[in-house]
Amino acid sequence: MIGKQTKGRGFRKLLDYLESRDDAKLIGGNMSGRNARELAREFRLSRQLNSDADRVVYHVSLSAAKADKLDDEKWNEIGSRYIKEMGFDANQFVIFRHHNTDDDHIHIAASRIRMDTGLLVHDSWDYVRSEKVLRQIEQDYELVQVQGSREKLNRTPSTGQIRRIIREQSEYDTGKRDTPPERTIKEQLQQTIDTASVDNPQMPILIWRLQLAGISCNDLQY
Template sequence: MIGKQTKGRGFRKLLDYLESREDAKLIGGNMSGRNARELAREFKLSRQLNSDADRVVYHVSLSAAKGDKLDDEKWTEIGDRYMKEMGFDANQFVIFRHHNTDDDHIHIAASRIRMDTGLVVHDSWDYVRSEKVLRQIEIDYDLVQVQGSREKLNRTPSTGQIRRIITIL
């Protein structure tokens, strides 16, 4: 499973994009809104808890490996678990499923502002944490295990390594 994270300032454009895909389906989350406008209005509640926070929008897309087939219920379960393990256990979030690419995937839009304290979720080392969470989810759900970014880097020779090999030959 591959995860791509971004942080931003505004919810409305992201929600419009997530909803606008022809095959988009709202499958989960902890919010009552059913469309982009309602959800954006609801996200304003957390925004009001911390008006000094800058990048309050957390967007992650999780893509399954080619061989994995997941239904909406499993994707929702995985999305919920991912958010909890990434430290978003008291945050607003919503999960959309898209079928607009070859890869089966979901998008999670979340507020980085915690509803219980008004503080922003700490994002230090979030890319490393995300990979660890995803590797464990792959194991627990018996999914195809994707190579992490570190393993990919360790197996790809650098330009310098290639030059040394060429000069030896």
């Protein structure tokens, strides 16, 4: 299962999009509105709790592997669990299911403003947290285990890096270079992160391990 997250400022445009797709279906959430207009009006309730907040709209799409067969009830269960485990346990949210692509998927639109405190849901390391939640959902629901799209991209050398490796390997084979090609910085960084996170530690422990390895977490982008 692959998740893609974005944040924005306006609910109505997003809701209009979610509602307008072919075969779009509202399958879950914790709101009473049944269309984009009603839902947008309802989302204003949370916005009034923190009028100074910016980028209060949280939008995530969850796509299942082609081999996974999920009905509306199961998708609603997965979507509700995902959003709550991402820290939106006191927030307004709604779930739409779409069939307009080859991939079975849902969209979740949520307010980042908590209804109990009026504060924004903390979003640091949200990509890392999302991947952890999705991997656990795959296990619990016996779904196909996949790599996140960003994880695949991060582990793939660029065209320039591939050319450098090929050139250095050729130079090494012909004796023009004393050492074999070095791994890319990205590969070295990824291996360090994989080693530090092998036992799924709490975030402070992971940060501490990376710092011991000479990696400043302020330089990492997720």
